[in-house]
């Protein structure tokens with residue numbers, strides 16, 4: 001693995017090796033104090049973040065490395081109109097690994113075409129967030145012993161929730177996982193995710209009610225309604241506050257349920273749920289730091305590599321208004337098949 005753009009880029013063997021490393025770091029952190037000594041991580045955050053940005057920074061510091069970057073692109077030459085390509089090319093000349101979050105879908109894959117060092121997708125718009133999935137899998141494996149055979153409820157904004165999309169991608173690598181996809185119809189998973197699940201033969205059902213399915217679940221993964229992704233503010237108003245997990249609703253849940261959330265939360269989990277032993281979302285965020293340490297250990301220690309020439313795009317193929325190809329028109333018009341359908345290779349949207 002050279003970059004981490006999409007959890008689907010990782011094989012099951014690579015994940016198992018990464019989890020073993022992550023476990024070892026949790027159990028013996030003193031053995032890793034110099035694991036990235038002399039290495040430098042670039043942190044390019046074009047969008048707000050608490051957990052991902054700080055956990056990546058602390059991960060690198062705990063491995064003995066250093067960090068530079070921005071949390072506000074307006075403090076860099078992005079504000080003067082510098083392209084993503086040029087920013088990444090420059091930064092990859094200074095750093096050993098680039099950690100990147102943006103509002104544009106497919107931006108991390110675009111950056112990986114031009115970077116001399118590994119690129120890590122720390123969230124690309126409403127598309128993917130693979131290192132959150134590493135935190136999620138670490139939480140489930142550490143607390144339940146494994147992922148195979150679990151019934152998982154994903155609840156909330158499944159259309160715009162990138163953590164949900166990456167999580168589903170990852171579950172294809174495990175056996176007999178059942179998905180209860182709980183959302184209002186207008187916030188259901190995108191077509192490319194549905195096509196992916198069908199292509200991989202994954203078990204899933206789509207429902208609108210939370211309470212009816214709670215008793216069947218081993219994991220309940222709550223998500224925020226992603227206000228910043230709505231093009232129509234009225235659509236957000238219609239859906240905000242639609243799911244709120246309370247202590248009362250948990251009465252009918254399994255005693256060993258894991259209540260997870262990538263955070264930040266708004267109101268979808270009542271504060272008094274925090275004291276229920278089944279609520280593991282703060283632990284989940286801490287596990288994320290160790291998972292990111294394991295990833296940085298692998299990627300920051302890779303040799304630099306010239307990515308080679310990239311075709312210059314001359315026509316736009318993707319109709320997704322949030323796709324990186326809309327704002328960075330020099331990108332090549334790459335296409336790949338998902339479930340037999342031609343899709344944009346950056347944002348996965350079906351090409352019509």
Ligand code: CP
Pocket residue numbers: 048049050051052053123132262263264
């Ligand atoms: N889970 C997550 O990505 O949180 P942040 O947006 O705070 O990084």
